Amino acid sequence: xNEEPEVAVLRLxxxxxxxxxxxxxxxxxxxxxxxxxxxxxxxxxxxRETVADITERFGGPFTVELxxxxxxxVSDWPGxxxxxxxxxxxxxxxxxxxxxxxxxxxxxxxxGAEKVPFDIYEAADWxxxxxxxxxxxxxxxxxxxxxxxxxxxLEREWVGADRRVIPKATGKRVExxxx
Amino acid sequence: xNEEPEVAVLRLxxxxxxxxxxxxxxxxxxxxxxxxxxxxxxxxxxxRETVADITERFGGPFTVELxxxxxxxVSDWPGxxxxxxxxxxxxxxxxxxxxxxxxxxxxxxxxGAEKVPFDIYEAADWxxxxxxxxxxxxxxxxxxxxxxxxxxxLEREWVGADRRVIPKATGKRVExxxx
Numbered sequence: 001x002n003e004e005p006e007v008a009v010l011r012l013x014x015x016x017x018x019x020x021x022x023x024x025x026x027x028x029x030x031x032x033x034x035x036x037x038x039x040x041x042x043x044x045x046x047x048r049e050t051v052a053d054i055t056e057r058f059g060g061p062f063t064v065e066l067x068x069x070x071x072x073x074v075s076d077w078p079g080x081x082x083x084x085x086x087x088x089x090x091x092x093x094x095x096x097x098x099x100x101x102x103x104x105x106x107x108x109x110x111x112g113a114e115k116v117p118f119d120i121y122e123a124a125d126w127x128x129x130x131x132x133x134x135x136x137x138x139x140x141x142x143x144x145x146x147x148x149x150x151x152x153x154l155e156r157e158w159v160g161a162d163r164r165v166i167p168k169a170t171g172k173r174v175e176x177x178x179x
Numbered sequence: 180x181n182e183e184p185e186v187a188v189l190r191l192x193x194x195x196x197x198x199x200x201x202x203x204x205x206x207x208x209x210x211x212x213x214x215x216x217x218x219x220x221x222x223x224x225x226x227r228e229t230v231a232d233i234t235e236r237f238g239g240p241f242t243v244e245l246x247x248x249x250x251x252x253v254s255d256w257p258g259x260x261x262x263x264x265x266x267x268x269x270x271x272x273x274x275x276x277x278x279x280x281x282x283x284x285x286x287x288x289x290x291g292a293e294k295v296p297f298d299i300y301e302a303a304d305w306x307x308x309x310x311x312x313x314x315x316x317x318x319x320x321x322x323x324x325x326x327x328x329x330x331x332x333l334e335r336e337w338v339g340a341d342r343r344v345i346p347k348a349t350g351k352r353v354e355x356x357x358x
Contacts (some may be wrong), residue, residue: 136204139321
């Protein structure tokens with residue numbers, strides 16, 4: 001986001017049909033809450049299209065890609081890797097350290113669907129629990145991004161949008177942009 | 180949560196099959212992030228069971244209910260009603276006011292599935308956008324709760340659990356409780 005080191009989100013695992021909406025929501029949440037890029041499994045082309053379509057209409061910069069080798073994305077990552085899991089360290093205990101790391105280099109956030117292989121736990125610099133309770137990878141990602149950026153993501157400008165929503169106390173207001 | 184006025188989440192709309200996981204994730208996110216209760220549409224009995232099952236295993240207090248009259252839940256609510264929508268006022272502009280309201284009385288958070296009827300926008304004390312971008316009702320709920328409670332939800336104690344997860348830098352550790 002802006003001039004900061006990149007934040008990318010890697011979605012691990014996707015069962016077509018069953019996971020379509022969750023994977024799409026991971027991608028849209030990554031975009032809306034300040035990540036620069038999301039990498040989806042190569043069988044998630046439908047989710048990729050939805051996220052790309054939203055980016056085209058509501059703006060970017062934001063990139064959505066498919067990858068056939070998520071493990072290489074993790075092992076080749078030129079920065080720190082954060083794996084979100086209910087078994088990990090408490091976010092409130094490690095967030096400040098991760099924010100410091102992000103001032104220096106790119107962060108990859110790994111978000112699992114089904115059971116995550118053990119080597120991902122080992123490859124991650126931090127396994128982080130947004131609570132140690134079972135809930136939702138979308139919820140975990142959202143809270144993590146909001147805390148990583150400390151709310152700056154809510155103020156970001158969108159470029160290349162053909163429309164924008166004007167905040168409104170009641171009702172809906174959408175305006176075309178000049179772009 | 181604890182001795183504070185109640186926070187309940189109302190899920191509006193549910194298409195069985197298609198919305199099953201999203202509705203379940205709304206329920207689990209409400210529980211994990213400090214709400215006291217979730218109300219689901221009466222055709223979401225499968226989601227209700229999943230949330231009740233997780234509460235039994237991982238603890239509470241947390242209540243999951245079905246309702247056939249979501250509009251009465253809204254109109255009869257003895258406190259403030261917050262409707263989460265991408266068209267609403269920016270969370271960063273209204274959150275402090277809502278936190279003050281919550282010190283005085285119970286808060287109902289309304290989370291839509293499909294298109295939300297206009298009377299809900301009118302009935303709400305606040306229509307709130309967690310960004311004015313399209314993303315995920317689960318993500319919006321998660322960020323809203325984390326900001327409403329200012330992180331206190333991450334420290335809550337769970338009662339009546341038969342197991343608990345011990346935070347761990349690498350791997351998984353789950354222990355039976357004494358209860």
